[in-house]
Amino acid sequence: MPENILLEVCVDSPEGLAAAISGGADRIELCSALEIGGLTPSPGLMALAAGAQVPVYAMIRSRPGDFVYGEGDMAALLGDIDAVRAAGLAGVVLGANHVDGRLHRDVLGRLADHAKGLGRTLHRAFDLSGPDFAPAIDLAVELGFERILTSGGQATVLGGIDALAACFAHAGDRIVIMPGSGVNLETLGAIKARLPLREIHSSCSTAANPAGRALELGFVSPQPRRTDAGIVKAMKASLV
Template sequence: MSENILLEVCVDSPEGLASAIAGGADRIELCAALETGGLTPSPGLMALAAKAPIPVYAMIRTRPGDFVYADNDMAALLADVDAVRAAGLAGVVLGASHVDGSLDREVLARLAAHARGLGMTLHRAFDLAGPDFAPAIDLAVELGFERILTSGGETTALQGLGALAACFAHAGDRIAVMPGSGVNLETLGAIKARLPFREIHSSCSVVADGPSGKALELGFVSPRPKHTDADIVRKMRAALDRI
């Protein structure tokens, strides 16, 4: 089992959590509002996820938008790390940038120190740090991150294969590089043909029937909602097992 490729599935609802587990995910990235790239999940969702039989890492991102954080943002981010620890989850997903896209060493160091004892993933704020990702990889290693979630600075991992290959080469065995964004049953083969990944990140989602009525009119729901599908998780797990 230890040789298997690990499948991480991102979810933002109780239903998504249950589907990911039922389909055979190896780890959960727990979020709110995946349509904005993922925000810190609610205390209630964290409490539910703490009962999961697989590791759960919670996104630490208090607001949509960029990853440039001021003092008020930091206070909220640190409190969210505390909430994850109190819930008993396995880890946190962190990231912070300067205005130019380079990783913010000071903020990341504070967050990593505060999260000591929890697992740590560096999220796709990393993708803003290119096109030379070597310094960002070195910083992630220095601060004790376990892995980097990245699309190679492109919209999808498939588009970023060249940069991802360079990231794998520079990272070596110092830190895991986990491709994510646009990873699905159709793109998995091409990604695996190019990259020696041992972990992969996917939403394993389908577009649900579009909502209608007052809730849509008032902006309470997305016009094209997605939800994690247990059957897709199951098929992704089986595809990875065949590699």
């Protein structure tokens, strides 16, 4: 196991971005709407993140729901990639599936090709491609992705730990497998004990109090969370 494991923190606000950086995150996954798995961040948030001293990868997901994309979706996704490049961010986070869950080679290849020159992470669309993840890993390598963000096809990393171990074995040194989902200070020890981690992904967040009237009118998630610099710092210390 490497001496230092890279910590990627997902954020969806200026406050979250600042907390992740001050806590010592090695890389940022920049999103909007983390409560639904993350969407493409706004141009304003991307511009703000461009000043970060750590690499920032932007989620490319123009709408909630699945990752089965038609031509209208593709126009939006390609435009989002252009916006990331124009903002000067380091990379993008991509994914696309067939209806049956398999990664969509043509769509994913088109997105990855459009993002050439940017770093590329394959997001948890990968988790829909199981239970045999080997073909999806091979495709990600073929298309030039740097890493795969995955929970092993389950809701959390601990739930998918056996599948993740198989993914690490199949990937070898060809591509980074980056576990994410349900990664926190309570679960990190068990994950580290089982997997030869090089990178790991976490929200490093804590529950926040919903704001009264805004919650009542449906403007706020019933269970909001916020990035916590102290948790980021503690996670980093646990990864050394």
